[in-house]
Amino acid sequence: MTRKRRRLIVVLAGMALLSGAVALVLSALDENLSYFYQPSELSAAPRGRAIRLGGLVEEGSLERQADGVTVTFRITDLAESVPVVYQGLLPDLFREGQSVITQGTLGPDGTFVAREVLAKHDETYMPREVVDALKKAGQWRGGQEGGGKGTQ
Numbered sequence: 366m367t368r369k370r371r372r373l374i375v376v377l378a379g380m381a382l383l384s385g386a387v388a389l390v391l392s393a394l395d396e397n398l399s400y401f402y403q404p405s406e407l408s409a410a411p412r413g414r415a416i417r418l419g420g421l422v423e424e425g426s427l428e429r430q431a432d433g434v435t436v437t438f439r440i441t442d443l444a445e446s447v448p449v450v451y452q453g454l455l456p457d458l459f460r461e462g463q464s465v466i467t468q469g470t471l472g473p474d475g476t477f478v479a480r481e482v483l484a485k486h487d488e489t490y491m492p493r494e495v496v497d498a499l500k501k502a503g504q505w506r507g508g509q510e511g512g513g514k515g516t517q
Contacts, residue, residue, distance in 0.1 A: 399468060403442040410471055418447065418477050419466040427461050440465065440477070451479040458484035 401417040402410050410416050423446050426439035436455060439446040449467055459465065459482060469479035 401466075404440055404445040404447045405442050407445075407447055407471065407477075412471055412473065415468065415470055415480075417466055417468050418449070418471075418479075419464070420446075422459070422461045422463055422465055424461045440467065447475070447477050449477045449479050451482050453482075455482055456484040460484075 399415050399417050400410070401419060404418070404420050407418065418440055420440040420442040423439040423441045426437075426446075428437045430436070435450065435452050437448065437450050438461075439448055441447075449469075451467070451469075464485040466483045466485065467477065467479040468481040468483075469477055472478050
C-alpha cells in the first residue's frame with residue numbers, strides 16, 4: 366500500500382469519526398430542546414414531548430383543587446385558549462390576566478400538563494422605592510401608582 370493511499374484512508378476514517386460525533390451531539394441537543402408555542406400554534410406541537418406554552422392566564426379560569434396542590438387554569442393568546450393542569454406551588458406573580466410561560470407536555474385530550482410555571486411581570490414594573498424616588502425627583506412619568514413589591 367502506498368503512502369498516499371494510507372493517508373487517504375486515515376483522512377476518510379477521521380472524517381467518518383467526526384461525522385459520527387457531530388451526529389450524536391445534534392441528536393442529544395434535539396432531545397433536550399424545548400420549543401415555545403402560543404395556544405393558537407399548539408396544533409403543530411408534538412404530542413408527548415416537552416414544550417413551552419406561553420400566553421395570558423384567562424380571567425375566571427383559575428381553579429384550585431381540594432388537594433391544595435393541583436391547580437387548573439386556561440392560557441390564552443386572545444385567539445385560542447388551552448386548559449392547563451399543574452401540581453405544585455405557583456409563583457408569587459401568578460394571577461389571572463398575567464403573562465405566564467409553562468413547561469410540560471400536551472396530553473392526548475388537548476390538556477397541557479405543566480411541570481413548571483413561570484410568571485412574568487410586564488415591562489412597566491418598578492419597585493415601590495424606585496417609583497417613590499422618581500416622584501420625589503419630579504421625574505415620574507409612569508401610569509401605575511406605587512409600583513409593585515420591592516426586593517429586599
